[in-house]
Amino acid sequence: MGIKKKIDIDKKIEALKKAGGLPVHIAIIMDGNGRWAKKRNMPRIAGHRAGRESVRKVVRTCARIGIPVLSLYTFSLENWNRPKREVQALMSFLRKVLDSEYLELDENNIQLRAMGRLDLLPEATGKVLDETIGKLAKNDGMILNLCISYGGRAEIVDSVKRITRDVIDGKISMESFDENKFHEYLYSPDLPDPDLLIRSSGELRISNFLIWQIAYSEIFVTDVLWPDFREEHLLKAIGEYTQRERRFGGLKSRAKK
Numbered sequence: 001m002g003i004k005k006k007i008d009i010d011k012k013i014e015a016l017k018k019a020g021g022l023p024v025h026i027a028i029i030m031d032g033n034g035r036w037a038k039k040r041n042m043p044r045i046a047g048h049r050a051g052r053e054s055v056r057k058v059v060r061t062c063a064r065i066g067i068p069v070l071s072l073y074t075f076s077l078e079n080w081n082r083p084k085r086e087v088q089a090l091m092s093f094l095r096k097v098l099d100s101e102y103l104e105l106d107e108n109n110i111q112l113r114a115m116g117r118l119d120l121l122p123e124a125t126g127k128v129l130d131e132t133i134g135k136l137a138k139n140d141g142m143i144l145n146l147c148i149s150y151g152g153r154a155e156i157v158d159s160v161k162r163i164t165r166d167v168i169d170g171k172i173s174m175e176s177f178d179e180n181k182f183h184e185y186l187y188s189p190d191l192p193d194p195d196l197l198i199r200s201s202g203e204l205r206i207s208n209f210l211i212w213q214i215a216y217s218e219i220f221v222t223d224v225l226w227p228d229f230r231e232e233h234l235l236k237a238i239g240e241y242t243q244r245e246r247r248f249g250g251l252k253s254r255a256k257k
Helices: 003-019 033-039 044-065 077-081 084-107 123-135 152-168 179-183 231-243
Strands: 025-029 069-076 111-115 143-150 196-199 218-221
Touching (some): 003 044, 003 231, 033 044, 044 069, 044 231, 069 077, 069 084, 077 084, 084 123, 143 152, 196 231, 218 231
Parallel strands (some): 025 196, 111 143
């Protein structure tokens, strides 16, 4: 990054922090790695590797701004249906990223979480993930939440299964059940719902991502492919978010958190 661009980014960050009304939780659908690689006649995994720098930039910037929670759609349940070679490469890549990025995450006081059907991960990948989460557990800064082997419908199904078991066991009653109680059965019930959902690559769909939690999220879509996504794109999305009026189905805007 050139000096002039860095100064401009720094000014925008300070302006956003000063203005306030920032999202508490940002969720990102990191789309476009494959198309980025295809445009360059490269294998798809090259696009995923190139997207690593975008992740690094976004995590750093969100931590600088003071965003409490950042969720990244890292690997969907549907992604398991991709060619075996690509899936193996992605799992290997994830392990390497966790190993190599741990120190920077620690230096920035970032916590690491993961949610999804994590039992489907290869043993080696699951082990590195658990170890990295443990190493960063002492931190109390931004929560980086990786959605891995994740599907929104699957999360709801898994929640209903746990609810059903607790009803049968007499731990809860159907009469006392409501949306707040359902929320307690989600994968990460302690995390607030996303205020802002960002999707790269221009696709106008949510791709089975956090479908319970994003009921009232503000959505920002950019045509930029994920490997080209940088600080200025993130700051533009946050800037637009701060200008929107959030009514949550009512007539008056609800105060931002």
